Amino acid sequence: MGKKLLIFVLHKLFFLLFIVNQSFAFNNYDSSREKPEETPKCSDCHSNLTEKKSKHTPVKENCESCHKVNFKEHTENGSNGLHLAENIPALCYNCHNGLQNDLTTIKNIHQVIKNKNSCINCHNPHSSDEDKLLVLDEKKLCLSCHNKEVASNGKKTANINRILTNAKVIHPPVENGCIACHKPHASDNNYLLIT
Ligand code: HEC
Ligand code: HEC
Ligand code: HEC
Ligand code: HEC
Ligand code: HEC
Ligand code: HEC
Numbered sequence: 347m348g349k350k351l352l353i354f355v356l357h358k359l360f361f362l363l364f365i366v367n368q369s370f371a372f373n374n375y376d377s378s379r380e381k382p383e384e385t386p387k388c389s390d391c392h393s394n395l396t397e398k399k400s401k402h403t404p405v406k407e408n409c410e411s412c413h414k415v416n417f418k419e420h421t422e423n424g425s426n427g428l429h430l431a432e433n434i435p436a437l438c439y440n441c442h443n444g445l446q447n448d449l450t451t452i453k454n455i456h457q458v459i460k461n462k463n464s465c466i467n468c469h470n471p472h473s474s475d476e477d478k479l480l481v482l483d484e485k486k487l488c489l490s491c492h493n494k495e496v497a498s499n500g501k502k503t504a505n506i507n508r509i510l511t512n513a514k515v516i517h518p519p520v521e522n523g524c525i526a527c528h529k530p531h532a533s534d535n536n537y538l539l540i541t
Pocket of ligand 6: 485489492502503504505506517519520523524525526528537539
């Protein structure tokens with residue numbers, strides 16, 4: 347009777363030890379599998395900015411070429427400014443210096459480039475469904491400003507949208523857009539004409 351009890355107790359004890367050991371082993375196994383905490387990426391929270399059809403090359407590489415964001419502060423305290431590395435257009439000229447050179451040597455510059463927001467009046471800095479990262483379809487983009495008389499430096503520029511809406515006959519190339527005849531940035535010719 348006493349022997350049976352002893353066997354019973356020992357059996358339970360071994361069983362208990364087995365369980366405890368297993369759970370330790372399991373814990374060890376588990377913690378050995380745990381990777382060091384992954385640092386989140388900018389795109390984990392901002393993927394909506396880059397989901398359009400065509401992506402600006404530097405956006406595919408890293409955000410820091412344009413945003414000097416303090417990661418820890420940003421993710422702990424939330425939004426705190428764009429922190430652009432430079433103002434626009436200087437920011438863009440960092441990499442598009444060919445265009446910058448053009449704009450210093452070409453006679454007529456499209457006024458809008460000198461205005462507030464400069465390049466991003468027409469281009470999305472991240473991604474776009476349109477060609478050349480345009481914010482709108484090219485013709486709609488031009489007409490979004492040229493739907494009124496625009497005036498600067500004592501010059502008046504006609505309301506092209508009204509001309510097109512009222513016209514009986516539209517010159518066929520205009521149907522296909524404006525850059526068939528105009529340069530979007532600058533030109534040595536009057537009216538930003540290509541030739
Ligand atoms: C080529 C430069 C450039 C790169 C690279 C870039 N950004 Fe931007 N970003 C800008 C500019 C310029 C603005 C300001 C846009 C405006 O004012 O309309 C901006 C604005 C933003 C904004 C404000 C919201 C918005 O839609 O305007 C967020 C968020 C942002 N960027 C996140 C990112 C992230 C994340 C990346 C990397 C995946 C990135 N940016 C890469 C230039 C850049
Ligand atoms: C854990 C999520 C998270 C991560 C990771 C993250 N952001 Fe943000 N970010 C936010 C939130 C939330 C906002 C505020 C709401 C918004 O504009 O989307 C914001 C806003 C911004 C803005 C706009 C600030 C403003 O004042 O309009 C920029 C620029 C930006 N983030 C850049 C970055 C960059 C660059 C990285 C990577 C270095 C990054 N974010 C990583 C969550 C995040
Ligand atoms: C860190 C470098 C860098 C910066 C800063 C930068 N770009 Fe770019 N951009 C590139 C590269 C690389 C390409 C792709 C190669 C090329 O076409 O020159 C490109 C291409 C483009 C294109 C053509 C896209 C296409 O689909 O053909 C446009 C438009 C553009 N960038 C506008 C801008 C604007 C506007 C800014 C400022 C807000 C800017 N870029 C700032 C590097 C940069
Ligand atoms: C009035 C609208 C407008 C403004 C403002 C503008 N762009 Fe453009 N950009 C365009 C259009 C339209 C194209 C496409 C031209 C084509 O396909 O022939 C273009 C094309 C480009 C390209 C592709 C290469 C090329 O020349 O075709 C780059 C890079 C570019 N722009 C950068 C810039 C930068 C940097 C600024 C600011 C200094 C800027 N753009 C301002 C409308 C604009
Ligand atoms: C964000 C507004 C804006 C957009 C978008 C825009 N423009 Fe302009 N455009 C202007 C302003 C401002 C002027 C200067 C008007 C003036 O000085 O009388 C101008 C002037 C012009 C001129 C007359 C230039 C001259 O020397 O007489 C032409 C041509 C022109 N734009 C064509 C275009 C074309 C083509 C597009 C599309 C690729 C376009 N614009 C998109 C604002 C814009
Ligand atoms: C077939 C070539 C052609 C096409 C396409 C074209 N233009 Fe023009 N545009 C011209 C010529 C030529 C002039 C200058 C002569 C004139 O207006 O009498 C001009 C002048 C302009 C001016 C200056 C008007 C002024 O009062 O100074 C603007 C702005 C303009 N175009 C915008 C546009 C827009 C926006 C589009 C697209 C919807 C467009 N153009 C399409 C040839 C064209």
